[in-house]
Amino acid sequence: MTVTKAYLVAALAAATLIVPATHPAEAHGRQQTLRQAAPHHLRVGTAAAGGGHHLDQPYPDPFTYDQPYRRVLAQEFSSVSPENQMKWEFIHPERNKYNFGPADAIVRFARRNGQVVRGHTLLWHSQNPAWLQEGQFTPAQLRSILRNHIFTVVGHYRGQIQQWDVANEILDENGQYRQENPFIKALGPGIVADAFRWAHQADPHAQLFLNDYGVEWPGAKVDAYEALARQLLADGVPLHGFAAQAHLSMQYGAPDQLQSVLQRFDNLGLQTAITELDVRMTLPAGGVPTQEQLQTQATYYTTVLKACLAVRGCNSFTIWGFTDKYSWVPVFFPTEGAATVMWDDFERKPAYYALRATLAAAR
Ligand code: 9MR
Numbered sequence: 001m002t003v004t005k006a007y008l009v010a011a012l013a014a015a016t017l018i019v020p021a022t023h024p025a026e027a028h029g030r031q032q033t034l035r036q037a038a039p040h041h042l043r044v045g046t047a048a049a050g051g052g053h054h055l056d057q058p059y060p061d062p063f064t065y066d067q068p069y070r071r072v073l074a075q076e077f078s079s080v081s082p083e084n085q086m087k088w089e090f091i092h093p094e095r096n097k098y099n100f101g102p103a104d105a106i107v108r109f110a111r112r113n114g115q116v117v118r119g120h121t122l123l124w125h126s127q128n129p130a131w132l133q134e135g136q137f138t139p140a141q142l143r144s145i146l147r148n149h150i151f152t153v154v155g156h157y158r159g160q161i162q163q164w165d166v167a168n169e170i171l172d173e174n175g176q177y178r179q180e181n182p183f184i185k186a187l188g189p190g191i192v193a194d195a196f197r198w199a200h201q202a203d204p205h206a207q208l209f210l211n212d213y214g215v216e217w218p219g220a221k222v223d224a225y226e227a228l229a230r231q232l233l234a235d236g237v238p239l240h241g242f243a244a245q246a247h248l249s250m251q252y253g254a255p256d257q258l259q260s261v262l263q264r265f266d267n268l269g270l271q272t273a274i275t276e277l278d279v280r281m282t283l284p285a286g287g288v289p290t291q292e293q294l295q296t297q298a299t300y301y302t303t304v305l306k307a308c309l310a311v312r313g314c315n316s317f318t319i320w321g322f323t324d325k326y327s328w329v330p331v332f333f334p335t336e337g338a339a340t341v342m343w344d345d346f347e348r349k350p351a352y353y354a355l356r357a358t359l360a361a362a363r
Contacts, residue, residue, distance in 0.1 A: 045079030045318030175224025
């Protein structure tokens with residue numbers, strides 16, 4: 001056969017058309033999202049950005065207005081956690097007034113997109129409204145305030161919340177009950193069991209969790225949580241799960257003992273979950289992470305995911321926001337950042353691809 005100019009032109013055209021688009025693995029990989037890649041038993045979630053630190057930023061509430069953000073949120077995730085919208089100061093701003101609108105919008109969005117919702121949170125020392133924090137209440141009044149809050153909020157979302165973070169950050173790093181928590185301070189640690197009982201009565205199908213940070217490595221805090229979980233279970237309290245938030249910083253080392261921590265709670269018959277994963281780093285001058293930093297970050301993300309995948313009852317893996325555009329990290333740690341899996345424009349970082357590949361390999 002004679003190679004004519006026309007043949008060469010046609011061959012070149014075919015090559016340019018075909019080669020980039022038809023590599024099967026590449027084409028498939030490009031289409032898959034995190035939720036599509038995940039094994040069926042595992043929910044892959046994110047916080048839905050709004051409230052909290054966003055109120056001080058020069059942009060409107062992200063969840064309600066950013067359409068490209070909402071598209072990614074719907075496509076990539078099968079679970080959503082209101083970042084702030086279900087916290088006391090948002091949902092119960094005055095003693096006799098509840099504000100369900102912003103959280104309702106998230107629950108509706110989740111239903112439309114086939115997502116479950118993680119409720120966050122009912123008993124915490126932070127982001128409580130001034131009326132509660134500064135009010136003068138007797139112990140009996142505080143107890144009935146908490147009870148009413150739990151029945152009202154959990155009841156409002158009855159049947160629509162997969163998992164509730166009932167108790168958030170109730171222990172300090174030494175495993176002691178936090179006295180900053182107004183309910184624990186006034187009523188003692190026994191109020192934790194009551195909170196679980198009330199939440200269970202208000203929504204018998206919701207799975208009820210203890211949730212905290214600083215439990216990614218063994219130590220006094222994990223020991224205290226394990227003792228608490230054993231006690232609650234022995235007392236017949238409806239506790240269903242233990243969750244590690246997993247706010248990691250690369251300066252503190254890899255989360256290489258997380259699997260063994262989760263396993264201890266799995267051994268008690270509890271579910272486990274990762275609820276707020278992000279991996280921050282100290283940014284070089286100029287603010288752009290190095291390739292090496294991004295690779296280390298990807299490894300941290302996948303170490304956490306693999307820990308969850310290796311533990312039988314770990315059924316929920318949530319990252320605390322998916323784009324640096326809305327991350328809480330630079331606001332709270334001014335020298336650190338780049339903690340999420342996507343850049344400001346939703347372009348994906350190595351950590352995103354590493355998570356997706358790890359999910360796909362576990363399917
Ligand atoms: O991401 C939340 C941010 O918008 C709030 O300003 C902040 C206030 O404490 O809370 C952030 O979320 C926290 C979560 O509710 C509980 N664990 C730690 C999270 C990061 O601070």
